[in-house]
Amino acid sequence: MTTAEPAAIALEDATVAFRLADSRVYTAVEKANLTVANGEFVAIVGPTGCGKSTLLNVAAGLLKPAAGHVRIFGEHLSGLNRDAGYLFQADALFPWKTAIDNVAIGLDISGAPRENARARAQAFLTSVGLGAFGNRYPHMLSGGQRKRVGLAQVLIRDPKILLMDEPFGPLDAQTRQIMGNLLLELWSADRKAVLFVTHDLEEAIALADRVVIMSAGPSARIIGDWKVPLKRPRDISEVRMEKEFHELHREIWSVLKDEVMKGYAQTSQIAEAV
Amino acid sequence: MSRLALLACQIGVAIVGLALWQVFATVEIFGKVLLPPFFFSTPLDVAAQVVKWFSTGTIWKHLIITLWESILAFVIGSTLGVLVGFWFARQPLIAAIFDPYVKMVNALPRVVLAPIFALWLGLGIWSKVALGVTLVFFIVFFNVYQGVKEVSTTVLDNGRMLGMNDRQLMRHVYWPSALSWMFSSLHTSVGFAVVGAVVGEYLGAAAGLGYLIQQAEGIFDVAGVFAGMFVLSVFVLIIDYGVTLVERRLLVWRPVASEGRG
Structure with missing residues (x-):
């Protein structure tokens, strides 16, 4: 990758603030600088409530930063980020559409012929291992299966950037590993730029090329940036046994631990104040 | 068991x-x-009356009138409810302005409107339809309003990130959500359409089940009153069963646990 190529995502001194009900201003994220190169898998880790999701929403164009810039492939972002696919933390499937219609919707609305869209949706459902579940409604699927449908729904539009907000958060440990491996397998096919938010440091190291640490909020900042030296292709469960994994984990955790403690302290202070 | x-x-x-x-x-x-x-009266007399109605065929005219009034009240009331519910939910300012009036009209017992409608629309079916509409409208209106307001923000954001424009969001997100709320109140609103028709007939009409009951009452024919009530309840049961069939087809996507809204 040459340095001349513009980064897929570049946040430049991005500050996000919300106006509270009593007209005070709450600064969620302060002067965040972050770049994700094309084809790079970056994970953001931070204590709960530090504004990781906020940063993702800024990159998606769902939130406008109060100050600073967002550039997508060098272009200043105004409005929604049309190059990005977003996998949400909460259930975001359309409950009134079957799995296959949920996957096909991205093509349907862009005016693709219906038969064509259905055929491609079937192919994507098969690629996430749900080929036989096309006519099920979301409530008939398990949490893991719904995440798979969500992944197919996002990937079928072939976005250049993938934004993921703790997508495997609500799943059990085994399902998370399976989903992690599935994600890496799909990603390795065409290496999109990925910004992956998680609170799980192990998951972050196992998946990403780079791990970024955020401080506890409010006014959260980016306080660390590590390259992950592990080789690809990786297997999520095996990579955890490697020596480099443990060294990196120890190194990052020594920084992250203090922030997690601060995060807890602040949360309990707020709870006391209320 | x-x-x-x-x-x-x-x-x-x-x-x-x-x-x-x-x-x-x-x-x-x-x-x-x-x-x-x-x-x-006695059950045997009531049964005899019901049998006589059906064997002579006099009941059909009244049943068809009541059915027709109920259907019109339901269709008109629901259409208005969906349109206004959508409009209010998408235009908070309009909703805020009309809020006290909506509450006021809804608080009014609808029976008192029956004489007004009879004056305005005569003793034919339309005064009964109007009464039914005022009942059905508010149920559908409140449900659709709620349905549009409570669309999950995540689902909305997802739609936008998938590239939907406002019109497509309307069609793929707001509309199905609002309809699901409307259908969840289908039993109530269909029931109220029948109530509107029958009460309207009872208060002044020339045909219909309500008229039949009112006529019987006027000549102290208690068997006739009970027979009318019996036919009416069977009529409502059959309609309710039809609604259940429609609902099963339209709401397959919804988990059973969340049934019974509205």
Whole structure:
């Protein structure tokens, strides 16, 4: 990758603030600088409530930063980020559409012929291992299966950037590993730029090329940036046994631990104040 | 309990109830009839009346009128409810301005409107339809309003990130959500359409089940009143069953646990 190529995502001194009900201003994220190169898998880790999701929403164009810039492939972002696919933390499937219609919707609305869209949706459902579940409604699927449908729904539009907000958060440990491996397998096919938010440091190291640490909020900042030296292709469960994994984990955790403690302290202070 | 045993018990309740009614209305107990037939009639007389209505065919005209009024009230009330519900939910300012008036009209017992409608629209079917509309409208309106307001923000954001424009969001997100709320109140709103029709007929009409009951009452024909009530309840049960069938087809996507909204 040459340095001349513009980064897929570049946040430049991005500050996000919300106006509270009593007209005070709450600064969620302060002067965040972050770049994700094309084809790079970056994970953001931070204590709960530090504004990781906020940063993702800024990159998606769902939130406008109060100050600073967002550039997508060098272009200043105004409005929604049309190059990005977003996998949400909460259930975001359309409950009134079957799995296959949920996957096909991205093509349907862009005016693709219906038969064509259905055929491609079937192919994507098969690629996430749900080929036989096309006519099920979301409530008939398990949490893991719904995440798979969500992944197919996002990937079928072939976005250049993938934004993921703790997508495997609500799943059990085994399902998370399976989903992690599935994600890496799909990603390795065409290496999109990925910004992956998680609170799980192990998951972050196992998946990403780079791990970024955020401080506890409010006014959260980016306080660390590590390259992950592990080789690809990786297997999520095996990579955890490697020596480099443990060294990196120890190194990052020594920084992250203090922030997690601060995060807890602040949360309990707020709870006391209320 | 098996389905058959349950059905047997349900029929048993009817038989015992009717038998007691028949006995108390015809047999003297301690020298006194507990349910004088003049006021309470007897199940056999009521049955005879129902059979006579159907064998002579006089009932069909009234049934069809009531059915027609109910259908019109339901269709017009729902359409208005969906449109206004959508409009208010998408335009908070309009909703805020009209809020006190909506609450006021909804608080009004709709029966008092019946004489006004009779004056304005005459004694034909339209005054009954209007009464039904005022009942159906508010149920559908409140449900659709709620349905549009409570669309999950995540689902909305997802739609936008998938590239939907405002029109597509309307069609793929707001509309199905609002409809699901409307259908979840289908039993109530269909029931109210029938109530509007029958009450309207009762208060002044030339045909319909309500008219039939009112006529019987006017000549102290208690058997006729009960027969009218019986036909009316069977009529409502059949319509309700039809609604259940429609609902099963339209709401397959919804988990069973969240049924019974509205």
